[in-house]
Amino acid sequence: MPTWLAIILIALAALILLFLLGGLIAVRRRTALQGDGMLRDIAQANEALAQARAGDRGWDRDSIDAAARAAHLAVHPDARIEAVHLIQVVDRPGTENDEARVRVLDDRGAHVIALGRSGDEWVPVGHAH
Numbered sequence: 001m002p003t004w005l006a007i008i009l010i011a012l013a014a015l016i017l018l019f020l021l022g023g024l025i026a027v028r029r030r031t032a033l034q035g036d037g038m039l040r041d042i043a044q045a046n047e048a049l050a051q052a053r054a055g056d057r058g059w060d061r062d063s064i065d066a067a068a069r070a071a072h073l074a075v076h077p078d079a080r081i082e083a084v085h086l087i088q089v090v091d092r093p094g095t096e097n098d099e100a101r102v103r104v105l106d107d108r109g110a111h112v113i114a115l116g117r118s119g120d121e122w123v124p125v126g127h128a129h
Contacts, residue, residue: 043087050086059100061086067122068102068113074124079106087112099125 051061065084072079081104088101098117103110116125 043085047085047087050089059089059098064100064102064115064122067115067124068100068104071113071115071124072104072106072111076106076108076111079108081106 064086068084069081072081083105085103085105086100087103088099090099090101092098096117100115100122102113102115104113105111114125115122117123
């Protein structure tokens with residue numbers, strides 16, 4: 001085999017390998033971006049469902065949010081709360097057994113707070129995480 005042919009075949013193989021690696025990297029990046037977007041979409045849909053269910057049950061969203069903020073600040077008094085998201089409602093028979101889970105986002109991260117009903121008030125039943 002002539003030397004020039006070997007050089008061309010090696011260069012061609014290197015180009016093919018380079019394109020394969022570039023394609024693999026591009027596919028991984030696209031998959032990661034789509035995965036993050038999908039998780040965000042699922043979280044938004046879950047929150048919308050929880051809000052709809054709470055609304056159907058006549059639960060006052062403002063009082064749930066206020067109770068979650070108060071419960072969070074009781075444990076983390078210096079936290080700066082950025083957002084409050086209702087993520088789950090548990091509507092058991094009667095009102096005393098109702099529960100709500102709320103994700104509070106602050107400057108330290110995300111915290112899930114479990115709330116329960118006590119009469120017409122929402123009170124913390126402990127931190128879920």
